[in-house]
Amino acid sequence: MTFTYRYNIKSMLNIDDPNEKPTSAAIWQLGFRPFFFFGALFAVIAIPIWLITLYLPEYAWIQFPALWWHPHELLFGFALAIVAGFLLTAVKNWTGKATFTGTQLALVFGCWLAARLSMLMPFPVPIEVPAFLDCLFMGALIAKCWHCIYSVKQWRNIAIPIGLIVALLLNFVSYYALATQDYTLASNTWLAMQFMIALLISFIGGRVIPFFTSAKLNIERKEPIVWLDAVAFSSLGLLVILVMTGELHSEVGRIFLLIAAISSFARLLRWQVKASLNEPMLWSLHLSYLCLPVSLFILALWEPTPFVVKNIMHFFAIGTIAGVCLSMITRVSLGHTGRNIYQGPNMVGPFTFIILAAFIRGVLPVVMPEATAEWHILSGLLWSVSFSHFIYHFASVLFQYRPDGRPG
Template sequence: MINIVDKEKEERIPPILRLGFRPLFLLAGIYAVFSICTWVWLFTSGSQSPLNVPAIWWHAHEMLFGVAMAVVAGFLMTAVQTWTGVKGTSGGRLAFIVMLWIAARVLFWTDTPLSIIALVDTAFLVLTGWEVGYRVVITKRWRNLFFIPMLLVAISANLASYATVKGMPPFSANALWQAMLWWFMILISIMGGRVIPFFTAKRFQLEAPKPILWLEMLAILPLVMLAVISFFPLVPTWFNASLLWVAGIAQCIRLYRWQGVRSFGEPLVWSLHLFYLALPVGLIAKALYIGNAWISHSLIHLFAMGTLAGVVLAMIARVSMGHTGRAIYQGPSFSFAYFSLVLATLVRVLGPIVWPEHLQTWVVIAGIGWSMAFGGFVVCFGPMLIKARVDGHPG
C-alpha cells in the first residue's frame, strides 16, 4: 500500500475536506433541490429568467454537468484511493476543486461571459481527471484507466454545450444533451455491472454471477453507438430502434442475473436494482414508441430521473455510510426518499403522455417528489459528511 496517512496532519483538515465524496455529495444534494425548484418556478411562472443563458439550456446542463457530474467527481476521487492505495485528494487541493464547481454554478447568475464560465467549469473536470488519472497511472491499475477517456469525452461535450448557446457547432444543444445522457447510461452500465451484483451477493451471502462477455458487449456497445448517432438526425429509424432493442433486451438479461429479486429486505440494495431497471425499460419503451416524438421526449426523464438520479441517490447513500466508518446497513431509514423519486419519475414520464394539457401540474408534482428525495439525503446524511469518521480512521 502506498497510502500512508499522517494522523495528526489528517486531523487538522476539516472533516468536510478529507475525501472528495464529502463536499461534492453534500453540494450535489443541495444543488439538486435548488436547481429543480428553480426550474419549476421558471417553467410555471412565466417570469423572465435572471440567468445569462436560456432557462431550458441551464436546466439540462445543470442536471448533467452540475448535479450528476459532481457526484461522479466525488465518487472517483474517493474510489481511486481504494483502487490504488494512494491517499485521495483532500484539504486545500480538494477545496480548490470544489470552489471551481461552486463558481461555475454561481456565475450563471451574473453577467460573466460564457467563455469564462466554460473555462471554470472545464477546469473542475480537468483537475478531477488529473487527480484520478495520476493515481491510476503511477500504480498501474489499468483496469480503472477507462475513466480518463470517459472524462475527456465529458470535457469536450461540456465545452461544446457552451458553444451551442452561440449556435457555433453544427448540432443542437438537444443532440448534445441526448448524447450526454447516453454517456451517463454507459457509465452506470459499466459501474453497475461491477458493484450491483457484488453488493447483492455480499449482503445476502450469494454467489456473484460472473460477467458474460458477449452479453456485456450487447448491453453496452449499442449505448455507445446511440450516443454517437445522437448527432446524426438522418440515421434511419430502423437502425436506431435496433440498437435500442438489442441494448434493452441485453440489459434485462444482465439485470436478472444480478439476483435483485432476493434483495427486497434491504433498501440500500433493492434501490440499486429498481433504479437500474429504468434503463432496460426505457430502452425498450423508446424502441416501441420511436416514431412518437412526444412520448420519446417524455421517456428522456425515465433515463434522467429513474436511472441516473435514482442510481446516484442509492449510491451516495451507501458510500456516505461506508466511507464515514458506519455499518452500511444500519443507517437511517431512507426508503421514503427512494419511493419519492420513483413517484416523481412516474409522474414526470407518464403524466404528460396520458394528460399532456396538464404538463405544468406534472412538472410541479415531480419537482416536489424529487426535492423530497434529495432533500432527504441532505437531512439524513449531511451531518455524517461534515463530521469525522465514527471509527476514528482517516477519510
C-alpha cells in the first residue's frame, strides 16, 4: 500500500472501522487520547512552574537545574507527547496497521508520564531514571512506527521513524550534557531539536495542511513541487548538523538558514493561504507554519547574538511548534472521535493567543529588553490560557467513547 497525495478524505478525517468494537477504556482507544490530553495539561503547568523558578526562586522545588529542565521538558516532554499522539493515530490511518491500544498504550504513555513526574519531585532523583523512561517511551514509539511503515513497504514515510531516532539521540545528548554539566552542549542540543521538530512539521504539514485546506474549501490543491520539498527538508536537516558542529552562525550556516526560510515560505504560498482566512481550523495551521520561515529569515539576516537567537527561537517554538500542536490536537480530537471538525468548540481565542504569546515572548524582549520579565509573564499567561481552554472543552471528548460506539 503506497502512500500518495491522493488521500481518501473520509479516512484522513476519521478512523472509522465498522467491524471493530471498543475493548478498553475510552482513553486507551488510540494514541491521541492520552498524549493530547496530558500533553496539553503538562503545557498548562510547565510554564507557570518555570516562571516561579525564574522569578520566585524561594518557592521553587524542582531539583533539576531550571535552565536545563525548561527547554528539555518543553521539547522532549510536551512537544514529543503531541508528536507521539499524532503519529500513533496517523500511522495507523496511513498504513492500515494497528498501533498501541489498551494496556500497551497505557504502558508507553506511563513511561512518558513517569519521566515527567520524576523531574518534578521535590527531592533529588537520579538522572538515569528519567533518561531510562524517556528511552523506553521513545524507543517504543520508534519501533511501532517503523514496524507499521516497513510492513507495508511505505518508503515514502520511512523518514518519520528516522527522524524520531535522531530525536532520541538528541535526548541522550541532552541528558549527557546535564550529567557532565556541559550547558553549551545542552543549548546546542535543544536548538538542534527545534530544527528537527521543524523538519517533522514541514514533512507532515506539507501533506496535511494543503489537503485540509482544499478538502474544506472545495478548491483544487496544487501538486507539490518535488525539488522544492527536497530543498526545504534537506536544508532543515542540515541545520540540525550545523548546530551540533557549531557552524550555524557561520557564513555557510546563514546561507542554509536563508535557503530553508525561502523554500519553507514558497511551499506555504502554494497552500491557498488567502482562501483559509475565514476558517480558524485552517488559518491557525497556516499562521503557525508561517512563524517557521519568519524565524529562519530573522536568524539568517539579523546579527546572531545569543540573546537574539534565544528569543527568536522562542518565537518559533511557541508560534510554530505550540501553534501547530494546538491546532492539530483540536482537529484530530474531533475528527478521530467521529465528530464534525468544523462544528466543535470555538477555538479562535486560543489560536490567536498562542500566536500573540509567540510575538510577546520572542520579539518584544529583543526590541524592549527593559520589560523582559513582563513579556515573559504575559506570554506565559496567554500560553496557559490557550491550552487550558483546550483541556476544558476536550476532556470529555478524549475520555468518552466515540458517539457511534466504534473504537478510536
